[in-house]
Amino acid sequence: MTGNSESVEAFRTRARVWLADNMPRLDADTPLLLGDDEAHWKRARELQRRLYAGGFAGICFPEEYGGLGLPQPYQEAFSEEAWGYEMPLVLNIPTFSICCATLLDVGTEEQKREHIGAAIRGDEVLVQFLSEPGGGSDLAGVRTRADRDGDMWVINGAKIWSTFAFAADYALCLARTDADQPKHQGLTMFLMPTNAVGVTLNRIRMVDGTREFCEEFFDNVVLPDSAVVGEVNGGWTVASRQMFHERNAVGGGSPYVSGHGEPPTKLKPGFLDIVRASGRTAEPDVRTTVGGIMALATVQTQLVSRVSAGIVEGRLPPAAASLLRLFSAEFLEAEADAKIRVAGAATGIAAGPEPDATALAGVAYLVRQGGSLGGGTTEMSRNIVSERLLGMPREHAPDRGVPFNQVTQGSR
Structure with a gap:
């Protein structure tokens, strides 16, 4: 365990040394393990156990439940240093940032000690x-x-x-x-x-x-x-807290997420990889498109920092997490659209064991809309922003206050 007497920079330096000695590096040739692959989950648990043994698991969770009890800047420093290393990212959402975070808020002492601790040790996955x-x-x-x-x-x-x-x-x-x-x-x-x-x-x-x-x-x-x-x-109180954590996690503001995503690989190219593979980097329209996406990425980073700090410090209500959730969806859709525009007709061909990066842009586009659904739809996020942040009137709900067994179901 580590205490608050250690500065963020000292913690960062110690993490850098430990990561280099203990965690496998990723590169463009690293095989991509998908979240729906059983092998990925076995590997994620192994990596989480390695983090726990090294004293770098559950950085923002309280010490009494198996974490380090440190503020978010320590987690952010570790995540920055972990870029380029294999990490158990699949455990971030929903296990840590949603389920464990909810148990931390409203669970019994026994539930917190048993399940948050087990997840931090790599022994449990929660959904x-x-x-x-x-x-x-x-x-x-x-x-x-x-x-x-x-x-x-x-x-x-x-x-x-x-x-x-x-x-x-x-x-x-x-x-x-x-x-x-x-x-x-x-x-x-x-x-x-x-x-x-x-x-x-x-x-x-x-x-x-x-x-x-x-x-x-x-x-x-x-x-x-x-x-x-x-x-x-009282389940709606629990679910509401759960939804706050989900919007915060999907929007990129959760303090319980360790790692910021995997570097691009041959089977999971980044936006710039697709641009380069298209051979159109010199075209003015393409360069304008790239600049727009990079600007949005910068705005997202700054928005996450500002809103997260505002919620923690009490300057913004928890409902502000919907701003992060909404912008994240808008950014993901804009990036998917930009990939298609740049890659062009090549996005329709994804055959073979090693498809071109431009072809993989087409596969990713198939699930483009997922960013507007996970964590609640973008329409719900807009309602929350309008009603709870801007003070606009609530939309009409004919079943509000009506006993559930008297609410009309289906087409009746």
């Missing part, structure tokens, strides 16, 4: 069971039901779009525990083992061929009272 097949973006409208049976709970229902659920040990699962209350008031959050009896999990193949998302079906899944996160019928 979210939130969205439902008929729910769209209406998270509070969940129909998965949890019925009390003595000191146990029996859960029935279904979830979908659960990122990396196939690789997880536990999930934060939102269920309805009182249908007589309005939809935001009769919910409870549970910490569910993903291998519990009655859980059926299927993987979903996306248009680009990846399978990181899953759907789950619950058939009389039994959980103890100790699985409740927060208060019974």
Whole structure:
């Protein structure tokens, strides 16, 4: 463990030496392990255990739960030094920046010690069971039901779009525990083992061929009272905090994310790699496009710094994380569009074991819209900004204050 007596620069220097001695470097020839690959998850756990053994895991988590208890600048310094090294990035979202962060805020002492500590050690992966097949973006409208049976709970229902659920040990699962209350008031959050009896999990193949998302079906899944996160019928409070952490993480502002992303590889080229591969670097229009994307990247970096500091210091409310979430989506879409414009017709050809960088731009474009959906849609982010930051009137909701069992479902 390390204490606050060590300066950020001293911590950075120590991290630089340790990384060089203990973590494998990445280069353009490093094979790309995808998040939907079982081997990637095994490797991520191994790397996380290596970080923990070296004293560089859970930098911003409290010491009593297995972390170092250091402020965000220490994590940022480590992440900067870790660029170019193989890191367990797949554990950043949702395990650390969303699930563990939520447990830190609202979990019981036992839940914090057991699960945050296990994740930091590389022993557990946590995910979210939130969205439902008929729910769209209406998270509070969940129909998965949890019925009390003595000191146990029996859960029935279904979830979908659960990122990396196939690789997880536990999930934060939102269920309805009182249908007589309005939809935001009769919910409870549970910490569910993903291998519990009655859980059926299927993987979903996306248009680009990846399978990181899953759907789950619950058939009389039994959980103890100790699985409740927060208060019974207080699940919306937990989910709201969870959504704050998700928007903050997706937007790039979470203090619990270690590492800033992998350097480009042959199978995962960066924007400038695609520009160079196109052979159009001398064209004025292309250079203007590159300048625009680089400017947006700079704005994003500065926005993350400003908003994150504002939230931590209390100058901005937690809802400001939606600014990061919204800008991140806009930037990702702009970059994907720019790649297509620069690469041109070559984006339609991605055959062969080592496709050209311009061809891979086309594959990435297939999931371009994902940035506007993960962590809540951009429309939701705009609503939050308008209502909670700018003070504009809330939009009309016909089911507000109505008991959930009286709310019209589907086309009825």
